[in-house]
Amino acid sequence: SYFTERGNPTRAAFATTMLALVMRHLNQMDRVRELFAEARAVLEAQPPSWELNRVYAAMAGDAMLRSQHGESFEFAQKAIDLADALDRPDLKVRPLQARGWARWDQRDVAGAVADLGAAVELGVATGFPGEAAVAYNNLGGLRWNAEGPLAGLETYTEGMAFSTRRGMDGTRLWSLAESTLPLYDLGRWDEVLTTADEVATEAKARSWSQPAGFSEPMRVKVLFMRGDLAAAKTVAAAILPAAREAGDPQLVIPGLEVDSLLAVAEGRGDDARHALLEIERITAETTPLILSAVAELIRVACQAGDVALARRLADANLAIPGRPENIVVTGRAVIAETEGRFEEAAAGYRDAAERWMEYGSVPEQGQALIGQGRSLLALGRPGEALESLRSARELFASMSASRPLTEIDDLLAQTSARAG
Secondary structure: OOHOOOOOOHHHHHHHHHHHHHHHHHHHHHHHHHHHHHHHHHOOOOOHHHHHOOOOOOHHHHHOOOOHHHHHHHHHHHHHHHHHOOOOHHHHHHHHHHHHHHHHOOOOOHHHHHHHHHHHHHHHOOOOOOHHHHHHHHHHHHHHHHHHHHHHHHHHHHHHHHHHHHHOOHHHHHHHHOOOHHHOHHHHHHHHHHHHHHHHHHHHHOOOOOOOHHHHHHHHHHHHHHHHHHHHHHHEEEEEHHHHOOOHHHHHHHHHHHHHHHHOOOOOOOHHHHHHHHHHHHHHOOOHHHHHOOOOHHHHHHHHOOOHHHHHHHOOEEEEEEHHHHHHHHHHHHHHOOOOOOOHHHHHHHHHHHHHHOOOHHHHHHHHHHHHHHHHHHHHHHHHHHHHHHHHHHHOOOOHHHHHHHHHHHHHHHHHHHOO
């Protein structure tokens, strides 16, 4: 109202945009979009301005976080075009990130990497550290998906160092939380737990619930795989309510994933299936992009007895080279095994294990090796199964993963009995 009373609608609209960003941290998402719409309406009636660029960029970022990548691309391109018209390359840093993720959603891997890499370089070169820090975080996520966990963790670590040097604790916290994803893949599960502790403590102190929405599901998965079902359930109980309050699909879906994982482990197949059906509905309304980050969903669907759902989840996956393509290969093997097509399953699991080893995911390589062992046993080839199962055991022992180790030991006992 200060700028409105003084006849400066442009500055008033920019202040409205800043208020919207504050509302995002407070999880008042409906209000966020109302404020963006108000600011946009005012600024589009004025001459082209950097303030309008900021609104477009903020709207692109908001749509990106809601996994509405078509909408995100539209506003990102508007912001980039306006930045070029104003000869302000610094104003392209934020919208380049949104456009990059939209290109990934469109299977344009080269375009996605180019946009996110350019966002980091421009942010650093033009002296906008806040924008550059966010760009590091987005580039880390993309590299994790496209190149593997080591590449993703490298960029997250660079981004955290960049933020720390400049006293930007908020962006450091986001990167720290998301770093638990590649850490889990790398089998560095003790670090997942200590990192999740750090994120939870800092997020609580700052009243920021969203960063913990990335790290807490990874904590649950580690606890679950290590056999502490009670602790996993306690942590998981708080994840989904907080994610629903935030209204962010990229937080809601991991909450539903861990709920489905725990449910099927307890024999609550219908509960697991309902969680997966909600994920299917969310991705149908937004994008199937999230299915390219989670390999567990197809396994859970088969364990819950719904092979048709498992097949739909696999078919909906964006089979982009890297992690997404690996998940499709894994999913097809899981479905083949569930349907008793064991020759196909054994070959699919072998392919998946090699792919996950090259990509760098220790737990997924281990899961594929277990699947291969099960399939070979079903084919009456215990000698071949023995090699796969011993390799899987070595991997999961390095992570103290008691749950898969129990299954492996049971299968090894069967190989000995059949070989004898």
